[in-house]
Amino acid sequence: MSDVNYKKQAQDYYNKAPLIILGSGASAAHGMSGMAALAKYLTENINISGLSTGEVTVWQNFCDKLTAGVDLESALHQVAVTELLTSRIISTTWSLLNTEDINIYHKSLQNQAMFPLSRLLSHMFESSLTRLNIVTTNYDRLAEYACDQARIHHYTGFTHGFFRQLAAPNEINSARRVNIWKVHGSLDWFKSPLDDIVALSNIQGIPVNYKPEIVTPGTQKYQTTHLEPYRSIINNADQAITMANSYLCIGYGFNDEHIQPKLMARCQRQNIPITIITYGLSDAARNLIKDGKAKNCLAIERGASDDQSIVYSSLDKTSVTVERNLWSLEGYLSLIM
Template sequence: MSEQVLDKISKQAQEYYKNTPVIILGSGASAAFGMSGMWMLAQHLIKNIKVDDLSESEQSSWSIFCQLLNDGVDLETALHDVHLSPVLTNRVVSSTWELLAPEDVKVFNRSFNEPTLFPLGKLLKHMFRSTAKELNIITPNYDRLAEYACEQEGIHHYDGFSHGYKGHLVKKNHLSCLRQVNIWKVHGSLGWFTNNNKVIMSLGIMDSIPSGLNPLIVTPGIEKYRSTHKEPYKTIIHESDDVMDKATSYLCVGFGFNDDHIQTKLVNRCANDDAAVIIITHKLTDAAKEFILNRNAERYLAIESSSNDGKSIIYSSLIKEAIEVDGDYWSLNGFLNFIM
């Protein structure tokens, strides 16, 4: 029975894949490489941000914020419910960078001696065996793992900036290239900074935040919606929206359907325009399950890990009920077996 189902699922995956899906990378895609998630970030902020030099009202708001986190409230909700001053917000941004940047560099250093470290690179290389000249990745992640995956396979990538030691904002056709992967980072990147004159730049691998610069990453919560009306986010989100509107299929890797900037477009394209979606992740979030099980998408394939080691649970618009099968098809490496 499972062999018949796997054959059907494999054909379904290939059918969606042949339409050159837009790849959506969520936090789960980075967690597979040891990058800290929201809970680890919350603990880091509580431990490392000092407020002794701030006003009483700022100290009070920070105390309330930390208490919410200690009570089990998720980071995004806490940042939405408690108004933090610009000074505190900047400290949250800097502390976030200081946690994630070394983790990002650690993965980069691994890649020197692990030439097949990034299955995403293998996927992109395979996708370029078609007539496609341009591929698109959309991600709320700050890390540069997608960029490293491109470089693993010698693929040119564009993230809104020119290449070089100090990149500046340019259009995606700034360079003429036979094949290009566009990486739309809707919440910023560990390599993006702005100086005191609000000049935006992209820098290479840094071991600390350069003096006089501020990281350009958007924190969760209400600040996310304020900041994304500014550059470079405004242009990046506009471009990613166009990409989402034109696509007929999507491949979500570790995406939890908890980010409004991406989720709203994705849900509506699948519900109203018959777009197809593939979701692979360690564990489907409640939001992801609601999306597929309430039949908001007519054409979907979702795969998560099973509680039984070495097995996966498959949800498909082609089968009535979820089924457990042998194999780790929920991981990107495992999923590649369906399409290669």
């Protein structure tokens, strides 16, 4: 039995005001579809009418890869998807996730305690902090909803209102603010008929002549993220990662090329503390722990049931099983509050 005081370790890392990194697992906890469900939805709902014979062949090849067990991101990297087919993948992805996002929003109107993230942010602001940073690969607006429920201003790169335009960070000021850096875009970002990027709040469908601005996996992902607003968002995320004294990763799989390099460099070369809470550790996260390259690391994943957690600490070579839910954000809060 390990004698490591993981609760003290969690509190020590938390007291350094961590930058929060939200992965798909953070949203899955509220019912958002993950990659597997999205892959199934795409294969069943993509409209192939009007596609060329070559595009239909590419799409069928993609579907065959998914059927063979290749994951969605890998499959999209293995096929040459045209611009037209990419646009249909984006629109279909948007349709699924936006519906789920809006449903969660409506549920939150009836449940003021719905988001543990609200309580985490409020607790962090009980200090002298005036700015917090969230970096996320998610398209959904659950982080924004969590801020709203806690009456905390948030900034995602745009002005406020229903029709929002790009704005520099210093253009919008408030006593306390959470910066939410969405490196893969957001469900409310669109390319307008003027070819600029705007944000439209909680709409049910894609407006005529507008295109969703979310970056789906695939070969065009790298090209898109070199354009605005992604370039500025990623730059701001990089700065936030570089300046952070601690990291709290919630449902993050450690597979994103936009976040990974600087995060790993900071943890491995500068020994910045990192806490990982997740339903199940990804292979990349498990390797980070097993290799011992992150000298200040605490990771907690779900055990055999929701009420069991497996705790991995850089202070001990062996893991410890705890008969408590510590792996969810709700459970993590019981450690640090």
